[in-house]
Amino acid sequence: MSDQAFVTLATNDAYAKGAMVLGRSLLKHNTTKKLVALVGPHVAEPCRDALRSIFHEVLVVDVMDSGDAAHLSLMKRPDLGVTFTKLHCWTLTQYSKCVFMDADTLVLSNIDELFEREELSAAPDPGWPDCFNSGVFVFRPSDETHEKLLTFCREHGSFDGGDQGVLNSFFNTWATADISKHLPFIYNLSSIAIYSYLPAFKQYGHDAKVVHFLGKVKPWNYSYDAQRGEVKGHSLSPDQCHLHPDYLLMWWQLYAKSVQPLLQQTHGDAPFDSGFVDAPVDAALHEDGSEDQAPFAPPPQKVSSEERKQRWEAGQIDYMGDDSFDNIARKLDSFLK
Numbered sequence: 397m398s399d400q401a402f403v404t405l406a407t408n409d410a411y412a413k414g415a416m417v418l419g420r421s422l423l424k425h426n427t428t429k430k431l432v433a434l435v436g437p438h439v440a441e442p443c444r445d446a447l448r449s450i451f452h453e454v455l456v457v458d459v460m461d462s463g464d465a466a467h468l469s470l471m472k473r474p475d476l477g478v479t480f481t482k483l484h485c486w487t488l489t490q491y492s493k494c495v496f497m498d499a500d501t502l503v504l505s506n507i508d509e510l511f512e513r514e515e516l517s518a519a520p521d522p523g524w525p526d527c528f529n530s531g532v533f534v535f536r537p538s539d540e541t542h543e544k545l546l547t548f549c550r551e552h553g554s555f556d557g558g559d560q561g562v563l564n565s566f567f568n569t570w571a572t573a574d575i576s577k578h579l580p581f582i583y584n585l586s587s588i589a590i591y592s593y594l595p596a597f598k599q600y601g602h603d604a605k606v607v608h609f610l611g612k613v614k615p616w617n618y619s620y621d622a623q624r625g626e627v628k629g630h631s632l633s634p635d636q637c638h639l640h641p642d643y644l645l646m647w648w649q650l651y652a653k654s655v656q657p658l659l660q661q662t663h664g665d666a667p668f669d670s671g672f673v674d675a676p677v678d679a680a681l682h683e684d685g686s687e688d689q690a691p692f693a694p695p696p697q698k699v700s701s702e703e704r705k706q707r708w709e710a711g712q713i714d715y716m717g718d719d720s721f722d723n724i725a726r727k728l729d730s731f732l733k
């Protein structure tokens with residue numbers, strides 16, 4: 397239907413890459429809805445061009461320039477700049493209903509059935525399930541609702557400093573009023589939840605329809621060896637990283653196949669951060685068959701099982717290595733047998 401759309405937001409070039417992968421994932425699964433990207437003023441022109449070839453509409457939102465209620469709100473609450481940009485999605489009144497999706501989400505199957513839901517439908521947040529997670533939500537564009545949200549923001553701020561706090565306070569009956577507004581968790585599966593309830597992930601994980609790369613480290617913070625089809629490490633410490641290696645690889649495969657070539661085209665001769673490591677295949681192998689470390693891969697650390705347990709309990713979990721999902725599943729299997 398042409399008056400329904402998936403909407404996402406990119407405030408910089410890195411999130412724009414995420415938005416492109418998200419857009420491609422929606423198209424890959426044959427959505428019949430329109431695709432809209434809201435971009436902040438800092439997104440560079442070649443990235444906007446690339447977005448334009450995936451999304452039906454790319455709208456630049458500069459709250460600073462708007463001179464309207466959103467600008468006035470921003471002057472009183474400069475801390476909520478990105479939030480005001482996101483709330484702008486309610487002004488898309490050319491559409492009767494929309495599904496907002498964060499640029500750090502990835503679609504694994506067709507989810508057009510979400511448009512059968514009403515405002516405000518969303519999935520529970522894994523950290524506090526009486527709050528909804530604002531990474532995926534169904535809404536009805538309305539200038540009136542937009543104004544009310546801005547007023548609410550100005551008067552009450554956000555209890556978590558972001559849009560999720562504002563939206564949960566505004567749509568404050570979500571937890572109790574109408575169960576049809578609770579989206580199943582498989583529409584917004586965050587990696588952090590996978591590790592906090594692994595047996596449930598083993599049982600239900602294959603039904604996941606949307607993965608949400610929640611947390612500080614995003615897929616685009618890694619790099620990718622396109623020749624080997626391998627995701628390489630990032631520069632942040634492992635305890636800040638909660639991404640599931642399988643979904644991370646899916647994100648990079650889609651990026652490599654249908655986003656990077658597009659960016660190459662829109663950048664022309666201008667250099668850009670492709671995210672690819674370009675180590676020639678033969679040079680990586682020594683005569684003894686051992687391999688060079690990728691430039692950003694963390695050094696391998698062999699730790700004792702006791703030390704590892706202490707790190708795990710302190711929240712320093714080596715998701716990509718010893719504590720990877722596969723290793724944990726193997727351990728679980730050995731107990732369950």
Ligand SMILES: [Mn+2]
Pocket residue numbers: 498499500501531608609610
């Ligand atoms: Mn997110």
